[in-house]
Amino acid sequence: MTEKNQAKWDAGRFFKTLSYFGIIPFLGNIRWLQKLLTGGKNTVSTPETPGxxxxxxxxxxxxxxxxxxxxxxxxxxxxxxxxxxxxxxxxxxxxxxxxxxxxxxxxxxxxxxxxxxxxxxxxxxxxxxxxxxxxxxxxxxxxxxxxxxxxxxxxxxxxxxxxxxxxxxxxxxxxxxxxxxEKIIFDFRKPTQDLKETWGALDDIVMGGASESTVRLVDETAFFSGYVSTANSGGFASVRTRNFEPPLDLSDYEGIDLRVKGDGKRYKFILRTDPKWDSVSYCYSFDTVPNIWFTVRIPFSEFIPVFRAKTLQDAGPLDSSQIRSVQIMLSKFEYDGELNQNFKPGVFQLQIESMKAYGGQxxxxxxxxxxxxxxxxxxxxxxxxxxxxxxxxxxxxxxxxxxxxxxxxxxxxxxxxxxxxxxxxxxxxxxxxxxxxxxxxxxxxxxxxxxxxxxxxxxxxxxxxxxxxxxxxxxxxxxxxxxxxxxxxxxxxxxxxxx
Incomplete structure (x- = not known):
């Protein structure tokens, strides 16, 4: 059974997403709209290890x-x-x-x-x-x-x-x-109000799609779940942080350890070094095993520079001293038009326990x-x-x-x-x-x-x-x-x- 190609577009959720991040894709910053709708902010303090x-x-x-x-x-x-x-x-x-x-x-x-x-x-x-x-x-x-x-x-x-x-x-x-x-970036086993205000859903609604996701702090994890749809030429759901201010400096470390439990699907872990909304991203794809906790180790050297799902040959390597935002995505596309072989429209869920940099002295x-x-x-x-x-x-x-x-x-x-x-x-x-x-x-x-x-x-x-x-x-x-x-x-x- 195939999914319908057309679905009703939810304009209210579209503007809710924009108000959370304070940006309209491709048009630039509309901080005034974000303030008007929510009174919030479009940046968050850099995650710091408490102690x-x-x-x-x-x-x-x-x-x-x-x-x-x-x-x-x-x-x-x-x-x-x-x-x-x-x-x-x-x-x-x-x-x-x-x-x-x-x-x-x-x-x-x-x-x-x-x-x-x-x-x-x-x-x-x-x-x-x-x-x-x-x-x-x-x-x-x-x-x-x-x-x-x-x-x-x-x-x-x-x-x-x-x-x-x-x-x-x-x-x-x-x-x-x-x-x-190691440096703890996010520890969802110890939920705080700051964590709740840092992450937001960013789905294909911004491109006219119909996928819908949420992220909740439950059972000492960040629970990323929802329904991904290919209707209206869509096909991705994600959660993303607001921009860090100042940027997160991980230059003393070798990469990221992501502790997750998934559903057998293939996800993308994404870092950005540019504060603009529609900027070059650095991506790493990883597969999950249903209902099994494991650690995804991602060396900084293995992140791929990507712009709108197309790899960039002339982009420089990831600058780990200037991490502006973090994103986790489920998409029907891999890179350069290739399909995600582990993608299937429908319900999904990914639990994230922690995110930390590894390999520091x-x-x-x-x-x-x-x-x-x-x-x-x-x-x-x-x-x-x-x-x-x-x-x-x-x-x-x-x-x-x-x-x-x-x-x-x-x-x-x-x-x-x-x-x-x-x-x-x-x-x-x-x-x-x-x-x-x-x-x-x-x-x-x-x-x-x-x-x-x-x-x-x-x-x-x-x-x-x-x-x-x-x-x-x-x-x-x-x-x-x-x-x-x-x-x-x-x-x-x-x-x-x-x-």
Whole structure:
């Protein structure tokens, strides 16, 4: 039985489609009509991966600077503090504070861990001069003069067990958030109002056809379904996003993973880099298996440039840094007049669980501030007289460096992508100094807390910072301020994690 060649054209649905996207095909923008009919908008914000940066030890000399720098960059920040009242005094009223103690795992609550995508750990055993008035303490903390120190906490509990507790608490949350080498574009398992306002049906009604589709958020999926008809020379149904503003930049990735369950039909996945309505599209066709979930992996290199179902030989490759919109289509045509061999008019349905970019470089998820000198206590041939006070007095300070090293080892064996920073003597001097990174735990010197805080924040977005442990000091022979890529490019990844 063949479908009728003619059907009544639905003018109301035609204008409803135009009003949603704010464009008339081939004639240009009619934003005024879109506003008149719906009061809405014809662009949407670029999909962003949500998430919170958890700062542990947020009231310390480095931690409070990390919080401030993250806020200045627009990150969502949560501060883990042992004393909420003191935390408010130091960090202010605009900071999301959670009172907890890493030495007591039962205090690391769901409220603390909710939506955490990365951790910056600035925790450390509290060390102070044995005695002295306020000026003495200020000189001590500024690194101006050495005074006999004492530990306030138990280093084993803070530097080792505390770090282990923090790793155990955050590991599953960081895993749920997604692999660090992937970027979630749409996750329909977590529906939001923004998702509902981003996608709309775009069927052959705009060409005079009679197909009709919808997209609904049901059962933790985007449910694309409807009826595709060849009447009136039509034959396609699709869903498309409004244009992203700014465009979606996926240039650090290799392609798209699409998690779907279909009906045995052949669909097209379409990306556009031009904000115009009727522009060149980049297409990839994929077949589905009835009622079976599977992942369609689409390398960017396999997208075909197409204009109105005709391939373009002289068009450039897809520019993955300028993704303006996404579309999924069921069409009777393949390309250049060829028919879709798996096409049949009638009812169809495709469920989409998620859409993400794959193949990106891993980024650190756990940035930890440790200390230079952690491997030196007990090292054969070491001249203690030439070593910093923390090395000389390791035993008197409860084995503080020994336990810091144990905490580092817990991080390196956790499976969480990490950066471990070992600063030399910390000072309150001005930031933006020349810095030197080294491995092997042999360098001595000083570095200001401002630069260490900036280093922690920068490491979150630098692939070369992933799975490295290094010492850092300031000095005239170091890299110029701001050359973070150059600093990290000189480092090798920790040996035990190199495949």
């Amino acid at each position: 919170v940066i958890l700062v542990a030890g947020a009231t310390g000399g480095v931690g409070k600077r990390v919080v401030r720098k993250l806020q200045q960059r627009g990150y969502q920040v949560r501060s883990l503090v042992r004393d909420a009242r003191r935390g408010r005094e130091i960090l202010g009223d605009r900071v999301d504070l959670v009172e907890a103690d890493i030495t007591l795992p039962e205090t690391l609550s769901d409220r603390l861990l909710k939506d955490v995508k990365a951790v910056i750990s600035c925790i450390g055993t509290r060390v102070q001069p044995v005695e002295g008035d306020t000026p003495t303490r200020e000189k001590y903390y500024q690194g101006i003069k050495f005074y006999l120190p004492e530990v306030v906490d138990t280093p084993e509990m803070v530097e080792y067990h505390g770090i282990q507790n923090l790793l155990d608490a955050t590991r599953s949350q960081l895993s749920r958030f997604g692999n660090p080498d 891993k980024l650190p998820r756990f940035v930890h501030v440790s200390s230079a000198g952690v491997t030196r206590p007990g090292r054969p041939g070491l001249n203690l007289e030439e070593e910093p006070p923390a090395v000389r007095m390791n035993d008197q300070l409860g084995g503080i460096l020994t336990w810091k090293l144990r905490g580092e080892e817990a991080i390196r064996s956790s499976g969480i992508p990490y950066t471990i920073v070992r600063p030399c003597a910390l000072t309150e001097e001005p930031g933006t100094q020349r810095l030197t990174f080294e491995r092997g735990d042999t360098i001595k010197g000083k570095v200001n807390r401002e630069d260490i805080a900036e280093l922690c924040v920068q490491a979150l977005d630098i692939p070369a910072a992933c799975n490295v442990t290094f010492e850092v000091k300031e000095g005239d022979s170091g890299h110029p301020p701001g050359d973070w890529t150059g600093l990290f490019s000189d480092l090798q990844r920790d040996r035990e994690l190199v495949s």
